[in-house]
Amino acid sequence: MILNKISYMSQNAINLMNADSCILDASCVLKELIENSIDAGASKITIKIEKEGLQLIQIVDNGKGMSPQDMLLSIEKHTSSKNDEKDELEKSESLGFRGLALQQICNLGQTEITSRQKNRSRGFYLRLTDGKYEPVKECYSEIGTKIIIRNLFYNSPSHKKNSKSGRQELTKILKIINQYAIGYPFIGFKTSIDGKKDFIFEKESKETINPLLSRIKKIHSKKISEDLIYYNGVKGETTFNLFYSNKKNLFKAEKNQSYYINNRPFFNEKVQKILNKIYSDTFSTSRYPAFFLFISLPNSEINYRLDPSKFNIHFHNEKETLEKLTSFLDEAFHDNQKINKNDEKKEIILNGSFVNFHKNFILEQTNSGISITNTEKNKKIEISIESLTKLFE
Ligand SMILES: Nc1ncnc2c1ncn2[C@@H]1O[C@H](COP(=O)(O)OP(=O)(O)OP(=O)(O)O)[C@@H](O)[C@H]1O
Ligand SMILES: [Mg+2]
Secondary structure (H helix, E strand, O other): OOOOOOEEOOHHHHHHOOOOOOOOOHHHHHHHHHHHHHHOOOOEEEEEEEHHHOOEEEEEEOOOOOOHHHHHHHOOOOEEOOOOOOOOHHHOOOOOOOOOHHHHHHOOOEEEEEEEOOOOOOEEEEEEEOOEEOOOEEEOOOOEEEEEEEOOOOOOHHHHHHOOOHHHHHHHHHHHHHHHHHHOOOOEEEEEEOOOEEEEEOOOOOOOOOHHHHHHHHHOOHHHHOOOEEEEEEEOOEEEEEEEOOOOOEEOOOOOEEEEEOOEEEEOHHHHHHHHHHHHHHHOOOOEEOEEEEEEOOHHHEEOOOOOOOOEOEEOOHHHHHHHHHHHHHHHHHHHHHHHHHOHHHHHHOOOOEEEEEOOEEEEEOOOEEEEEEOOOOEEEEEEHHHHHHHOO
């Protein structure tokens, strides 16, 4: 989304938030910076991490950039460009809405921000140490924003203590990158760890039949991604897209399960419980499948405010939303059982077989032919292979 100018948020909007501190460890810093790049409309994000983020976190995007005035405002508390209706934060379509992250990050490390807007031939550079900044300087820059954080938590022993042992922190950092790379397949992500390991996910082409599946396959091991079963459904204003592993690829724990709401990675314990319960009841197993669940619903239905990390979300109409989810999962798993019983091969046909070919339509392969869903009218028509064959006679 392309954003307006940065301004101070209203006191009313600030009062609505439950967020004083949003940075717990290095992975939180990276998460916030990635979200800002996505909100700035970037199609390419390049990340450098050194010493689990404690020595260096660098992020470069090709988004809309900031003016020198906005750069100075961005590092103030409760300044944001992302709230049109400042008292209705939950309607915000952007990943950020509190005007908090950058200000906190700048106080926890030595920060450099370079940014250039599309309409300018030069960029601007801002450097901060101990919360104090030097005057903004004009400089060479590509279009977009580059943020460098060095010596993260050098001035905060409590944050340093929070950071897990090196390996664990790196695992968290990579998980964050993978989650956003899956939620946003049309953004290219390049990551370099300690100048040694590179992870490159080029942006998915618009022609890719199933960009989500294609991204998942690039990121996850074969055991997780090879035979994923795809199912989608529309319940009122809520759309569900689910990829889940078949009975041959189950795991001891729930760790290969991720959830996205309007592309944003999220967690909700009730959603997780429902998914695993319906799966284990339907397929009579005590092991856990890999899941990638994508939910799309109006932002006004979601409450991000209760959690400072914006990761744990609540639904305003929880009962209704969870009922829709339950009904969708019943259909998804029971259809799959039918397929399993009738023809093992058809399960594979379902893989990677949907395309959003128009903003209002989803074209999808089914086990008997194709279906077209009109997401605006919440209607689905199915055309069998026999009818399709007849059309060509
Ligand atoms: N990479 C970027 N490109 C362009 N503008 C940016 C970028 N990063 C930050 N900004 C600007 O700086 C402002 C402040 O960023 P910050 O992350 O602190 O707050 P936010 O994203 O509005 O809310 P939140 O605290 O929930 O993340 C943003 O609203 C945005 O206008
Ligand atoms: Mg932000």
